[in-house]
Amino acid sequence: MQNEFNFVNRNMFDLDDYSAEEILQILESAKAMKEINSRSYKKIPTLRGKTVCTLFFENSTRTLISFELAAHRLSADVVSFSANTSSLSKGESLQDTVLTLDAMGIDAYIIRHSYPGSPQMVHKYTGKPVLNGGDGRHAHPTQALLDIYSIWEKRGSLQGMKVTIVGDIAHSRVVRSNLIGMKKLGAEVTVCAPRTLMPGKMEEIYGCKVEYDLKTALTDADAVMGLRMQLERQKDGLFPSLEEYTKYYSLSKNTLKWAKPDALVMHPGPMNRGIEILPEIADSKQSVILDQVTNGVAVRMALLFLILGGQA
Amino acid sequence: MKILITNGKAFINDQFVQKDILIEDKKILKVADVIEDAADRIIDAEGKVVLPGFIDLHAHLRDPGQIHKEDIVTGTAAAAKGGFTTICAMPNTSPVVDNIATVEYIQRKATDLGKCKVKVIGAMTKGSEGVEISEYAIMKEGGIVAVSDDGGCVQNAKLTQNCMKYAYNFDLPVIVHAEDYKLAGSGLVNAGKISSQLGLGGIPGLAEEIIISRDIMLAESIGVRLHIAHISTAKGIELVRKAKSDGIAITTEVTPHHLTMNEDAVYGFDTNTKVKPPLRHEKDRQACIAALIDGTIDYIATDHAPHSDYEKEREYNIAPFGINGFETAFASLNTILIKNNKIDLNTIVKAMSEKPAQFLGLNTGKITEGYLADLNIIDLDADIEFTRETMLSKSINTPYINQTLKGKVEYTICEGRITWEAE
Numbered sequence: 001m002q003n004e005f006n007f008v009n010r011n012m013f014d015l016d017d018y019s020a021e022e023i024l025q026i027l028e029s030a031k032a033m034k035e036i037n038s039r040s041y042k043k044i045p046t047l048r049g050k051t052v053c054t055l056f057f058e059n060s061t062r063t064l065i066s067f068e069l070a071a072h073r074l075s076a077d078v079v080s081f082s083a084n085t086s087s088l089s090k091g092e093s094l095q096d097t098v099l100t101l102d103a104m105g106i107d108a109y110i111i112r113h114s115y116p117g118s119p120q121m122v123h124k125y126t127g128k129p130v131l132n133g134g135d136g137r138h139a140h141p142t143q144a145l146l147d148i149y150s151i152w153e154k155r156g157s158l159q160g161m162k163v164t165i166v167g168d169i170a171h172s173r174v175v176r177s178n179l180i181g182m183k184k185l186g187a188e189v190t191v192c193a194p195r196t197l198m199p200g201k202m203e204e205i206y207g208c209k210v211e212y213d214l215k216t217a218l219t220d221a222d223a224v225m226g227l228r229m230q231l232e233r234q235k236d237g238l239f240p241s242l243e244e245y246t247k248y249y250s251l252s253k254n255t256l257k258w259a260k261p262d263a264l265v266m267h268p269g270p271m272n273r274g275i276e277i278l279p280e281i282a283d284s285k286q287s288v289i290l291d292q293v294t295n296g297v298a299v300r301m302a303l304l305f306l307i308l309g310g311q312a
Numbered sequence: 313m314k315i316l317i318t319n320g321k322a323f324i325n326d327q328f329v330q331k332d333i334l335i336e337d338k339k340i341l342k343v344a345d346v347i348e349d350a351a352d353r354i355i356d357a358e359g360k361v362v363l364p365g366f367i368d369l370h371a372h373l374r375d376p377g378q379i380h381k382e383d384i385v386t387g388t389a390a391a392a393k394g395g396f397t398t399i400c401a402m403p404n405t406s407p408v409v410d411n412i413a414t415v416e417y418i419q420r421k422a423t424d425l426g427k428c429k430v431k432v433i434g435a436m437t438k439g440s441e442g443v444e445i446s447e448y449a450i451m452k453e454g455g456i457v458a459v460s461d462d463g464g465c466v467q468n469a470k471l472t473q474n475c476m477k478y479a480y481n482f483d484l485p486v487i488v489h490a491e492d493y494k495l496a497g498s499g500l501v502n503a504g505k506i507s508s509q510l511g512l513g514g515i516p517g518l519a520e521e522i523i524i525s526r527d528i529m530l531a532e533s534i535g536v537r538l539h540i541a542h543i544s545t546a547k548g549i550e551l552v553r554k555a556k557s558d559g560i561a562i563t564t565e566v567t568p569h570h571l572t573m574n575e576d577a578v579y580g581f582d583t584n585t586k587v588k589p590p591l592r593h594e595k596d597r598q599a600c601i602a603a604l605i606d607g608t609i610d611y612i613a614t615d616h617a618p619h620s621d622y623e624k625e626r627e628y629n630i631a632p633f634g635i636n637g638f639e640t641a642f643a644s645l646n647t648i649l650i651k652n653n654k655i656d657l658n659t660i661v662k663a664m665s666e667k668p669a670q671f672l673g674l675n676t677g678k679i680t681e682g683y684l685a686d687l688n689i690i691d692l693d694a695d696i697e698f699t700r701e702t703m704l705s706k707s708i709n710t711p712y713i714n715q716t717l718k719g720k721v722e723y724t725i726c727e728g729r730i731t732w733e734a735e
Binding site: 093114138201 | 503504505507508509510511512514580581622625626627628629630
């Protein structure tokens, strides 16, 4: 495995810092990692002696476990810090928390935080590489990389692929990182939501298509992704009821007919079955939802390997 | 005490002319081509401009109650260093300035220990809670120059109407921080490109414009003097322009940061860019510049809002709103606007001295014999660096921290007393 590009000690705040070629290099590395994960002995010694710290200020199951597994399989030591975001404004500042941990000798940080820009702060205080595990509504680059990997693995390339992302675009960090990454690799991305859940200026910022009607959005799509719809948005006055949302914006057997017959069905999880995606679709042959989870470990291994300068 | 300023280019009757200026005690005694009178102190202003002392209609001194951010001593020292001779203190201290005792506390401390004059703005409602009118008349006896619930905004239109009627009754202007709370929501930055891209909550221009619109209509029906604080959007400016052409008694101000920066400053999540109203789109900034030139915007006011390092050194969502403004105000305008020929020096100086003096009805703001000797002397080409070591404010929460700008205040003279002298 050759490290053709210089990834060493870089941050992964979001995909906008990486070129299309670099993203493809990460995918290639992830492919090699996936092979390792398919072995009966799923571990290589490449990051032995390195210490990775996960800082999770927001509840997470899959992202945390995925990162921990990735680090373990590369033989890095992992320490975990978790805190409840609601106590943040009263408790120890992020600066003090991070400086304290850093004094113990950490080589890289993985942070999940409900406030945008937190990964940048961790890097500012420590000078160590930081991998963004999701910062508020801002970015979730490793999720985007595993989504991209899942399409790339099945189709060989994202060039010219029509990808449609449906759901609560306004509150989604997944969609922002995916837009950056998928556009760089040449995909045509369409985002779809009712206007109350669509942020402003999306075309201008990302060069994507914005649709408010599901049929138009899904027509001829090569891949469709549903986003988690949260009930509290109803209380915020953003939509009237889950029933109405489901009727007009869910991915179902009926609505998927508008997409290409072999369109990939994706979801970053956790799913609300029966709301943004119906079980008939989530569990269908077209679904790559569990592949996404599998690929997540490989993608995160690849990133840790590249950034911490692992030797093959 | 007599001070003689020689060889400077003084701003007199809208132009810069080489004049000597003699100050005796608190007043400007003589302005002439050459003055050869004896003086206790002679200041050679060769190569520098002599301007009327700046007047800031909008500042937060944080005293009483928040003196870890600033106090009257450090705040007025920072103001003097920025060339200011009069500043207006907003009432959102702790306790809120909604009573005569707090008005008197601020004025006494400023008089005894301050480096510039401090005028007090009283709270529009008790505790600035937007429920009951505060004691305007008693506070006016104590010296308040206007009422405002700045930092917040009375949401209830009926109460706003009553506050305006009551303020009109006692001939006090009403200063409005225009913000509809529901539209602003939990917003942090300008709604649009920056909020969509960074995933930070957006504050739409509408949150400001709807309140400006409401308050223009209320003020028109009453006749009260309405002053819109820190205007930031093109549409808000249009509303004020229309109101002025309709003959409504309305004035407005803009901050140096809204004139010199746009929302792009937020990239990188520097919490020193977190401010209300938020840094807006470039077209809004251009509208502010144009409106200052055509007179729709009357004044430049700093909205000096100091916050300590440990408060600003937090996640963008948690850090408080506000930019530290006294020391960087003129230098940022000089460097970014005047030096680049976007606005001329005359317009900036009048918006920072003569015009706000008229708003306050003060015998200052002009270099004229008989006026108060409130002046500053500035080297427009000299570098000034802003660092923790060089700043006099207790706080350093400015996007210009660790930058070097042009336009160094060499001296500030307030009522004949040298209140700032550069090394």
